[in-house]
Amino acid sequence: MRVIINGDKNLYTKFVESHPKGHILQTLEWAAVKDDNWGHIYVMVEDQGDIKASMLLLIRKLPIIGKNMIYSPRGPVCDMHDKTVLTFLITEVKKLAKQYNAIMLKIDPDIKADDSEVIKNLKDLGFMRNEEALNFEGIQPRFVFRLDIRPDLDELMANFHSKTRYNIRLAERKGVTVRMGTRQDLPAFHQIMEVTGLRDNFVVRPLSYFEKMYDCLHDRGYLELALAEYQGQIVSGIICLFCGDKCWYLYGASSNEHRNVMPNYLLQWEMIKRAKERGCTMYDFRGVSGDINPDNPLYGLYRFKKGFNGEFTEFIGEFDMVLSPMWYSIWQKAVPAFRKARRKVTLMLKRSKEDVEKHEHDAAGGME
The missing domain is CATH 3.40.630.30 (Gcn5-related N-acetyltransferase (GNAT))
Structure with a gap:
């Protein structure tokens, strides 16, 4: 060797x-x-x-x-x-x-x-x-949810928690739409990322970091930005990273307005479909807390990701x-x-x- x-x-x-x-x-x-x-x-x-x-x-x-x-x-x-x-x-x-x-x-x-x-x-x-x-x-997060996305879409959807399925369909009925974003959408994404950070008590990287990440990864096919819109307004967005047959949900952001139309659920579903189109077999929802006590302030994040029926994984x-x-x-x-x-x-x-x-x-x- x-x-x-x-x-x-x-x-x-x-x-x-x-x-x-x-x-x-x-x-x-x-x-x-x-x-x-x-x-x-x-x-x-x-x-x-x-x-x-x-x-x-x-x-x-x-x-x-x-x-x-x-x-x-x-x-x-x-x-x-x-x-x-x-x-x-x-x-x-x-x-x-x-x-x-x-x-x-x-x-x-x-x-x-x-x-x-x-x-x-x-x-x-x-x-x-x-x-x-x-x-x-x-x-890096020690605990994640990982979803095997090799089954067909109907089977994946059927395996989601009933509340998750309901929220995905609610978003569709209410008229939430999802589109793939461009570099020009990063300021709007970052703005709602700042809102999310203040709401959930975490520090957000500057816009320049997201722009650099986009420039380094997107043309190579390693990064995609997806945005959910409601009544002509961007209400949530996610950044996912890709490598080989794997996809990682890296960043998510949501406005304080119109959270009742459940855009985050539809965004995840659309990106899961996007990952399957690209030939991925694994969708990683990234970090959750290993403390699954409902009193934990991070329990809501755990519950959201758990609804998609991924495997709770500890590294x-x-x-x-x-x-x-x-x-x-x-x-x-x-x-x-x-x-x-x-x-x-x-x-x-x-x-x-x-x-x-x-x-x-x-x-x-x-x-x-």
């Missing part, structure tokens, strides 16, 4: 797209989306003329300390039960990580939580499993190979506190801005 570093891009892409564990987050186009803050390298393992494994490595400079972290989102792409190939790959990647002065190598593979063989393989290679997280504490989570124990310990303590503070300040500023704009609007209305 031999390792190939930054080799033939077409060969790398073909392998990622065709492998059962291939993932959009392992594509070179995704690396381009992230290149404002992350550098990257990509590796392949070749054995007797065949590619056996690949791995996209995102590299980020850590502030102050002058060292790096390396992260492979949903990597590596290989049969992780094949310990010979996995050991060779990780050994070579570890050498690269040391060359880049990294304090750790982080992975979060697309492997189910009950796969004890892969967990053992990773621990034997020196990885440490992060603490369990029930909500969205990790970089093995994040595994870190620690290369600098002291700096890794500092990182583990500092980053969660920083993210929590940043999120709190960002949401506070957004709400303050919204209050000011509302006050100005009300004042203007009073003078008319």
Whole structure:
């Protein structure tokens, strides 16, 4: 076996797209989306003329300390039960990580939580499993719903929860329509994304990020934007990503108006149909909480996605190979506190801005 570093891009892409564990987050186009803050390298393992494994490595400079972290989102792409190939790959990647002065190598593979063989393989290679997280504490969601969309549309619809079927048909009866969006629709999508973030208490990326994501992924066929309209107004939208025979629902946004006509249900149904047209066999609804107590503030998201009858899936989570124990310990303590503070300040500023704009609007209305 031999390792190939930054080799033939077409060969790398073909392998990622065709492998059962291939993932959009392992594509070179995704690396381009992230290149404002992350550098990257990509590796392949070749054995007797065949590619056996690949791995996209995102590299980020850590502030102050002058060292790096390396992260492979949903990597590596290989049969992780094949310990010979996995050991060779990780050994070579570890050498690269040391060359880049990294304090750790982080992975979060697309492997189910009950796969004890892969967990053992990773621990034997020196990885440490992060603490369990029930909500969205990790970089990628630990819990998702995944729907097998190989059955025909009638069977898929019949397997949805009765309330989900009712809401899809209600949206159709009320005159909600769905169309595929373009880059010119991104400002309108982002506007309702901001509304959604304030309503559901999460921080929204700037419009420029969505524009860059569109530019990097759409022409390649990796991204589609769908919009639901009611009475001539965009009321909700979703962004889905595609790679090989898989589709991921990445972002969803909805207005505070006309939620009673259930546009979000129809959007999901139309995008499931779109994924089938493209030859996909799996539709991933992405993150939900692992805490399915109805009192959990995230339970509504769980209930919405559960209605489409996907498989509730838990992944093995994040595994870190620690290369600098002291700096890794500092990182583990500092980053969660920083993210929590940043999120709190960002949401506070957004709400303050919204209050000011509302006050100005009300004042203007009073003078008319």
